[in-house]
Structures are given as structure tokens and as C-alpha cells.
Amino acid sequence: MKKLFLFCAFLVGLWLAVFTFKVFNMGGEYQSIIVNFKDDIAITQLEEGLNKITLKVNQTPTLNSEFSTDKQIYILEGDKETLRKLRRSKLREKIEYIEPNYIYHTLEIPNDPDYGKQWNLRAINVERAWADSKGEGITVAVIDTGVSRVPDLEQTEFVEGYDFVNDRTEALDDVGHGTHVAGTIAQSTNNNYGVAGIAYQAKIMPLKVLGYNGGTVADIAEAIRFAADNGADVINMSLGGGGDSHLMRDAIDYAHKKGVVIIAAAGNENENSASYPARYAKVISVSALDAIGEKAPYSNFGAGIDISAPGGSDKGLIIQETITGSNQQPSFEGYQGTSMASPHVAGVAALIKATGIKDPDEVREILVQSSREIAEDPFNHYGAGQLDAGAAVQLALKGKITVKDFLRWLRDSGYLNPGFWIDGGTIMLLPKLGMVIGSYLLAWFIRNYLVFNFNLASGLVFGSSGLFVLQGLYIFDLPQWPMRLFGSSLPELGNVVMGTNSLNPIFASVLIPFILIVLFLGHQSLKWLAIGSCLGVASCLGISAFYDPHVWGLGSGIVAQGFLLVNALLCFGLAYLASKNDQVLTN
Template structure:
């Protein structure tokens, strides 16, 4: 089955690139709450990328190389240090800072004693966790200090998480490239079962989203800018906008590209800056905010190699509130476990290329749950543009979008059941059974949505029949 699917992927790509033509969706007044019943002809969608003047363009972005450039800049910054997990893979943190979680809320006198002892101050706070910065002590010295205090639950470095793809266009344009990723995962067939539902919201904790992009502005709900503590999570990097477009770029509107879901809403959370990275503390704040404001699915196209109790606490909080969590595995062609992808509450996603093989940059290992397309993926980009990017950052939102479709088809499912459906419905791509490259296999939108439909309770099916009768 794996070999057949690999040949199919290559064949579909060649045929569709040769035969690419206009977007030919039949006009239909579906309405935003449409979930099933209409028919979409497989192979009918040919996506065309357009710039603001209407010319067909596709901005290619060498994000894998630029990811290495960001790491080099971090390595050269004297205020940022690294922990090496092996000869190649490292996690970075902000020096002179520590993330400290208290057993009991510290009094003002206790905080004064601490800041005097460390010659520093409190710079951020999230629930019982504080970020302290010292003018004189480095991070190891701060951790030694806090680990001797009786009221401290844990103390750790303020780690940096990087997006698993980077911006910086290289100005290479390609004309009329087909969205090979959608037919590869049986998206069009799945749309006959569900195209999504606006009541199911997918949060993207990332660099924000271009709030004025013509293919996204109608798909957004209220979001949050963690860095500025306001409700304007506009994207100044491009990464978050690209992730958002893969999930929910407005479909069947004769413009740009098509998202996996037609009607699910995007909740933009800006927790990383223009440089393309952010702290575990800010990512955690974004997670808490998303959960508390109704997110059903959260996409995390970011990570590093260091476990963080600050981040893990936020992950557990989201999971306990029945949120489906999806994370990118990383782009270093490494088997070193990455976080948050390696947490058991998270669906970890590796990247697959055109011919059905693991992308040469994709991380791998026994923590991989599923694979999705991650090479040359066209999507929306900041400043109202479109671009094609590669990375596990591009693979993860395929899975997040699928989770949104599954919950749209059957809202009674728990997050655990959604994760199980995605894995059990995947197409086996490697050796028989789960493997380190693909996990359970390549996601299959159609198979997953069939399983979601089949799992509906008799009561739920009866309610839907009554609703259909009186519409």
C-alpha cells in the first residue's frame, strides 16, 4: 500500500502540473454552517497563486536554509546560550533569566528578597510562574539559587522555541503550481462529508496572522498578541500567515489558494516576533489564552529539543480541556526528540515529499504520530502575498485542519478520540505498522471523516435528521 501511494503522489503531481488550468469549482450557495451533502468532483480544483495585480506568481522561500541562519544568529548573540543534546542538536535560552514556578503565591516581601538577592527583577508572570532577570547572575547561577528555596516548585531556563520554517523570500517565482498536497491526502473526497463548521475554532500559536489578507480576513476570530498584551496579533514574519492559509484560506472564492477547511475559524495568537522565535513562557501564555477563549484545536509549528515544565504545564492544561494539540517534528533530519511534539498529549507530525518519502529535512523517531505533505506547499503569506514553503511547520497544519474537519463532522468526539481517528485512518507509508519516519502513516482526510461519521451516536444522528427535515 505504501509503494502504491508513493507512485500515486508522483503521478498526480506530474499530471496536474502539465494539465494545470483555471479554478473550476461549481458556484454554490453553501452557507457557513454547511457540513455534508454536496458533491465535489475530485481533481476539479486547480489553484492559482496571484499577486495583488492579478498576475500569477508563486513566491518560493528557502526556509530550511534560513532556519540555519536563525540558529547561527542565536549562537552569535552573547545574551543567548545553548544546551547541546548531541554533537549537532541544541536548544537555546535567554541568559540571565529563569522561569520559576512557586508552590504557594509568593508574598511581596518574598519577591523583594528574591530580587535583592539576584540583583534583578520580575519581567513576566503567568499564573504561579514568574520570569526573573538578573543584572549579574547567569542562568545556571539563578537556577542554583532558586532550587534552594523551599517555596519553589521548579526552576528552569527561559527556553527559546523556533518556528520550523522561516521567512525571507528569495524572489524566485513559479507559475501555476498545483496544490499537490490536497489530493495527496484525499481532501476533495473528504469535502463530500464535511467542509467544516464555523463553530469549531482552530488556534495558531505562532507569529500572528496577516489580519488584512484577502484570503484570510473573513476566516478570523478575535485573537491575542502575547508580546504586546493586546488584541492585534498581526504577522510581521510571514510564518503564521502561511500556516493559517494551509488550514483555512478562503476556498471557492476564485482567489489565491484553497485551505483544507472551508468554514472553520482561525484564532490567531502571536507569541513569536519578527525574528521567527519566541520563549517557552510566551508560547505557554498563548496556549492558556487560546484554551480559555474556546479553541478546539491548537497548531504549534514550532519547537526545540529541551523539555520545559512551563510549556508542559500549558500542554496538559489544553489537553485536560479537550483541545486537540498538533505540533511539527522539526527540520534537522534528526532523531533527537523535540518539544512540544514529543509530549504524549500532542500529535507529532513529520513531513512527506512529492514521491511519498520522508522529506530529507524532516525529523524522525518513535515519537512521530503521523506524516503530512511538507515540501513546496503554496499558501498565504504576510503583506497580502502568497508563497510556497517547505518544512514540518507546513505539515502540521494539514493535521490541525483535519482535526477541525473531524470535529465539524462529529462534535461529540473527545480530543483523544480525534487523535485516534487520525492515526487509525492514516495510510501506511513505510514498513508494515508504525515506523519512525511516518508514525502511523500519511493522513487521509476522506478515511478520517468517514470514521468520524460512523462514530456518531444514534441520538446525534436523530437530531441531525430532525434538523434536516425542518430546514
Template structure:
């Protein structure tokens, strides 16, 4: 009898401790409450309840939208105190559930103040692509007029480049073209300054081959081989001209054979063929479109064009921070040209490379296959279509389930965040652990009669918590009910069956433990599972009585508390009698 009293004191003590526990995490912000009325109550009862709530809260509940009428989902302004008032009201039994109307925010939108002016990034569908790749670990060689580290490139990582014009290691930009191109590719992003870049976690390798009057094929070819030898993954060449060159072709083949993706501008003469080096088969040739998604007036088209990307026009230019060629000072300037279109493709190629795709031909194929098709394009203004960053990254990731991908999925869904498990996720960890711990302590109180073994442990876990962590898992398109079933304790099984937050009194009682004890008391192993289940149910009911006393038919509050505590005590008594009897077998 003394042990039974100690057991009761333990259940009440743990329950009160959890009742006063304030949590370790903020669950979310909200300023309104969702009230979901049961669909089986009459319209008259519903109107009476709405009137009663309006009188109690001094505000009229409103339908969330015209689509909420059938589901009977209403909204009222309020906080946690409002929720408690509603749950304790006389009409609480007519309500399916009451919960905070949490406020969510859009994902992966940079905080760069001028990002809203970058129509070009949104037109390539970049924001969803960022959820999977930001270009980590990829190096992009910008073969251009050099790159200067303007303020909005301060957080962008650079690797050593070279100045082939002056034969020095200082590859700063004195014209502004190369810095603008590098900004489109990897402008520092989420730094509360300026604008954003596509693969903003990639590294830039500045290679200066152009001066005020252009640059030679010899310098460009050397820069291509330099980039390939120094570990570049992607090369961008926003440059071009007429004339085939064996030296250039040899350098491009060399880089391609070393796994480098090579991107070049198609040219700005509005001519029916791309310029060199974009014309070479190993190079991805990029034509330009304007802010309306149409061919830019200046862009080359036809032979040699592989894909199109935003290059801008007078109706909307490409904005990045670069060097003003007049005073050599940093400035946000809008440019237009296929020179601006090519780095969009180079940046997305870096996003694709960062997923683990190595072969440059496979990267090219992903970019081509994922592009948005333009149905009527007889003159090949757009190549395979218009660049789509999200579809490219998704296609690159399709079918890849690696440990890295799985960890990334866990992280993005919150499962690697301790805050999620402690108090902020789908499952509340602390009460569940307390239920398991409580069931083991109850078994310890009966240690003179209980035989600790695997069967007993399985019963304790099944009765108290189930494999509760499975309830928060959402695996692709698999149905969720098996996870909810395995993740439920015995008292919660009715919730899975009925799809309601209130406990079913048949499951949340001594009934199932009693049936199990009767069935298995004479079995040498299963009897301990039945006894463990009885103790586990006792722990679960005792703690739930103080944390969330909500039993179907009894409402939320005192009546449910009394029901749960009485059944918890009966489960302890049943386990005591059964274990005492079983110990003699």
C-alpha cells in the first residue's frame, strides 16, 4: 500500500512539474486564434456558440475565407489567454480544436535592399533553387576585364587569379565590365547591402584578359588553361569576336576535358549566328532576353545559340555593383547585353555543380533540358528555351539520395535543430520522455515483483509514448498514417483512428491493459509486455491529465482530469496485482 501511495505521489509530482514547465523555445508568433467547430453539430448550435464566443470575447468570430464555411473554421483575435478561455468555456465540447494562427514568412528571399529591382533573378526562378544549392564549393573563373572587390563583393570568396594584360597577379578591374559580370554570378547576398548574386556562396577567380581596347586570343586562351589548371569548375566569358582559332579551340577542349563547364555570350550584333568562342561545341552559348521575356533587340540568335537568359534592355537593365570607369569608384549600375546574360547561366551551372554533378556535358544537358521552352521560335532566338534555375537544380538532384542529401533534408525540415524536438516541433519531446521515464520508475517501485526484460521494456514504451519521434516524419509521398500509428502510445491510438485531438475514453483507460493482462498472464514472456503496457499507460494518463486533459465526451478540463487520473491509478493497481501473480509462475 505504501508503494502504491508513493507511485501516486510520483505521477502527480511529475505532472505538476511539467505543468509549470515553460519550455525552452518560442513556438512561433501569432495574433489570432483558429477555432474549428465540429461538423456534426447543427447550424442552430453553431450560431449559438458563435454568439456565446462574441459575448465572452467581445468580438465576433469570422470565417477565415469563403472556403472555410464547410469546414467551420473561424478566426478571432487573441493570445494564449484567449485559447485558455475558449477551452474552458461551456461550449468547448462543440469545438474540434483551438490553436494559434501562426504567422509564417516566405523563404530564401535575400535581405539586400535593392533585390526588388533585380527582375532578372526572379525571372530565372532563383529563390526556390537557393533552397537546394547556393554554389558552395564551386569556383567560377571570370575571364573579362578583371574583378574589383567592391563593397557588395566583400563577403564573396575570391581565389587567386591573374592579369594577362599586364602580366601581374593583380587582376583588378578598371573598366567595370568584369566586376558587373562577377556580381551577377556571386554578388555578396543577405548582407543587408545592395543587391544579390546567383551562386553567392561560390568562389570567384578573376582573370583579366581585356583592356580598354579589348584583348587578344592568345591571352584569352592562356586564361582558359590557367583556370582549368587552378581548379575552376565553371568559366564565364562575356566576350567574343569573329574568326575561328585553333589556339582558342585547343584551350577550350583542354578545359572541357578537365571537367570545366564553359559559358560564353552569343554577341550583341542582332545577327543570325553566335560569335566565337560561343560558337564552339564545348561552350554553352547564351542569347539575351529582356524583362518581358522576349528576345533582346541587340542579341544574336540562330546558329550556335544554346539557351537564353536575362540580358536586359532599355526597358529594364541588369543591376549590379561595379566600378564606374570614369572615376574608378564603386557604383550600382544597370548594364545590358549578352555579356549580362552569360553570367546568369554560369551562376546556375555553379548551382548545378554544387549538387555533386561533375561531368560538364551532364551539366550542359541539365541546363538545356530544364529550360522553359518557347513554342514558336523558328529563328532560334532562345535556343533550348529560357533559363530556369529551380528546374535545373531539381533535375540535377533527381534520383540522388546520398547521406549528404539526407542530412540536408533533415536540417531543412528542422529535425537536426534541438529546439524543434524540445518544444517547437510536431512532437513535444519533454512530456514524451517524462512518460517513458515515469513508466520505468513505476516498474522500479514494483521491483520486488517485476522481472526487467525486453518484453517489459517494450510494454512500457508502447503504453507510455510509442515511437513518438516517427509522428513528425514526412517522407516524400509516403502516407503518414503508418508513422502516426507507430508513433502513438496506447491511449493515443484512438486519435489516429478518429483523427481528433481529444483522447478516446476506450483507449485512454484501463480497458486495453486489462484485456492484455487477461489474455497473456499465463504466457511466460508476453505477460511482462502486458504488465509493462499497463504501467506505461498509467504514466501517460497521469501526465496527460495535467498537460492536456481532453477526453472525448468529457471536454477539456476537470472532468477529463479526474477520468484520466482514476484510470492511471487503476492501471498501476492492475500492474501490481498482475506482477504479483506473475512472479509466482
């Protein structure tokens, strides 16, 4: 375990070392650069100075806009090389700041043409949730009037259900209620048709227990057990009545023990109590909100309410595709009721479960803790608060890092761009691979709170990169040597102090880490500062061996490269020996 920990620490140090070479080249996408000059510099002087730098690459600086005249903000077409030239030019002392003119993009928005009418999905912050979860692999049982495969459910995956009213396998809807509810949960999305659903990659299990005249407790209880026995992860019941039932309670207990999250509508009587089955302790009871976030006029409240979600009202209805009329034709209809609020919570529960949360009580706790609390709610209109899908998924993922996280991070960081891997040729391939792996491990440590103790982390930074961002700072009239000093790694300190590389063989070797280990080995805390420095120096020397293998007196060829690699291995071995038979402390 200790070897694995030290190796992970080394890779993170490797990431820091490579990042010092790439720091000004990474980040977001940009094709131009923002240059903000000090206000007391004449514009003609600035343009002349800029042209001296940029004429070589046929670039002409232009004012950002007519509103930037007083601020002297220029936009310059260019890439990372142009940015580097500007930061090192003589104009630097006349500039307040230089930064990439990043290109921003909108968040993911479905291409369903009527998504703009779904105020309810934006009200629960669903777009933020979709960045991490869409309900993939989760089955939601819709215990209702059945579900019909209307066009906007054609791409939604269904699993086998049952019609308990007519005792048959095919659980078609003949009322329209269940199809509308299923649409809120998992309407086919990004299909250039209709509207969207919350957990649109989840599967629907249609269970028909209601007809035009309602349904019995016996059928509903049997449907709950069927769902639990056939792989349902979430049950939605947009139904209710006034009576307690031992049969129903036993079925709910049975499903809960099998890990099923059970959600039900609170009722539409505007009474001071949730109806059954929402009233049961192991069921998440949902009251309804209108389009402005207030309790819908019809919604039950008070005793038994756990959370609130959009249910619609005359101020705005919940639109999904369902069936209507005697010929049961597909149609986009606006409904209102706690029946419409409940599937919002069921959809978010599916998003949470898709992150890997299994325990239904943990799902409930996530829904409760992530909800937007209402400060004054004396009559318990809202329960724990208003449903927030984005916050719920973020809370569910807290302490986790998924493959999807990693792939998205690779994309956003530019590592999926072939140019990143080609730039520098094969000589930089291994260091860049170390940077990618080290970044992933760093993210994993942070997300799981397994961060190194302060002394180890400080030593790792000091040895591998220093506070490298300081090298890019310029503060008017202040000396720059402190920035260079604190912004340098331990192997670079000799160059910074002496102004030459004459001390390079001493600082770029195992000697300084060895001295630190000898001095601090007997100290329980500072020992880890020395170990971190060893790992950091090992990382820096390993990168330098490939990127810039220049050592004073040894040249920059294979001899210098061998010197750096041997010392990198010695530093790593020294760190391992110093950490043997001890435990890593965490803060």
C-alpha cells in the first residue's frame, strides 16, 4: 500500500513538473489574446510597440471596441506562442494584464423543439445534473394507468411490466395519466422531436394498476412487489387515497429492503396531510409547486410531506406527450397535480442511483440535503425544500470520480486533441502521459478527500514545480527575483540564485533531498516534508531528462540525460526508504 501511495504521489509530482512547462498553454479554447495596457500610456506608443512584436507574424492589434478606448484593451489574434512573446516582451511593464480571450459555450441543451416550454425542468436545475448523469442503467417502475409508446417515447428503453387490472403482460395506457408521468421521468430526449425527460437514459417498467375508475390496494401492493422482484430501482406512484393498509405497508417494506426508492404524490385535496401511500415512512412524499415556485393551490401539505417539485397550475402546466380522446391519439398535453410533481423526484432519484448510490435511505438523504430550503415554511408546504436535480447529482458524486468525469476532463483539458500529443514529438510522449495520469490521480485524491498531509504536499510542490504561477506575475515597480525564486522548483534554485547553471549538478541531483532526509528523518512531521521534496525532485528530474536534459559540465546529450534519470531514481528510492515502516499522516 505504501509503495502504491508513493508511486501515486510521484505521478502527481510528475504532473506538476510537466504542468510548469505547459501552464500558459493549457486551459480553455482561444484564438485571440486580450492585452490591457496601463491607462497612462499613449495609444500611439502602444500600437507602435505591439507592431514591433507582431509584424513578424503578420498580426495587427485592434481595440476591443469603441467602449474600450479609455481602458486601452486590445485584442490580438494569436495562439500560445503569441501569448508567450507578449509576456516576455519589453512592453510587459506597460501592461496591467495579458490573458487568453477564451471562447465560452452554452451548457448542454436538448434539441427537442418544445424544450423551451418545460419551465419545470429548468426549475429543478436539470441541465447541471445532465452533465454527470442521465439515468443510464436504472429502471423506474411507473405504477399507474399503464404506459403507451407514443412517438416521444420510442427511443426510451422499456422493460417488461404487467397489467394488474386486466391480468396480462402488455401494460398499455387507456387513460393518458401514466404515459404523461412516464414522459416526465424518461421522455425520449435529443431526438429533435417534442419535449425532454429528466432521466432520459433510464428504463421504464410499465405497471398498470388503475383504470378510469381507479384501482385497488391489492393490485397496487402486488405491483410494488413485482417491481422489487424484477429489477426496478425506483418506483413512482402518482396515485393515492385516504386509507392505511397493512398489505400496502408490507409491500413497501419489502421493496425498500430490496433497495428500491419509492416515491409518491402527496395528494390534490389542499389538506394538511399527505395521502396514502405517500404518508408511509419509507415513501418519499412529494408536494407540488407552481411555475413561480410557490405551493400549488391544490397540493396537500403539512404532515408527511418530504420534498416539493414542479406540479403545475394555471400559471404554467407540465407538458409531456401522452394519449388523448376516445381514439387515444398521441398529443402533447399540459397537466397539473401532485401526480406531475412526483415523477420529477422519481427522475432525479434515477439520476442519483445512476451515480452508484444503492441504499434508498441514502438517496432520500441526498434529495433532502440538496433541496433548496425555504426559510419560512410554518405549514410545511415544501418539506425539506424544493427539488434541485443539479445539486442532488453533485452531492451524490461527492467523493467519487467516474470514467465519465475522466473522459470529460480529458476533453476539456485539450488532451483529446491530437496536437497535444504530436507537439514535441516522441520525446515528450512519456512526460505528457505522466501529466495525464498524474492529473487523474490528483483529481481522484481531491474528490475522495485523500489529500496528502500538508508537509508532504508542500514538499512535493517545492521539489517538482515551486509556486510556478508566480513566474507569470508582474507587479509594477516591485523586484521580480522573489517571483522567480518562489516560482522555481528545488532543482532550479541554483540557476535562480546564481544567475547561471554552474550549480546545476548540485541542485539537479539527489544531494539536496538527501540532506533534507538526514536533517528531518527523526521529526515526525518535517520528515514528510523531506519525503515530499524527494518525490518532487524525482518528478522534476525525470521530466527534465526528456524535455531539457542540460547539466553544467555534462552537456545536453545522453550523458546529461542519464545523470538526471539516475538521480531521479535515487530520489524515489530515498523517499521509499525514508517512509518505510511508517504511516502517512492526513490532515
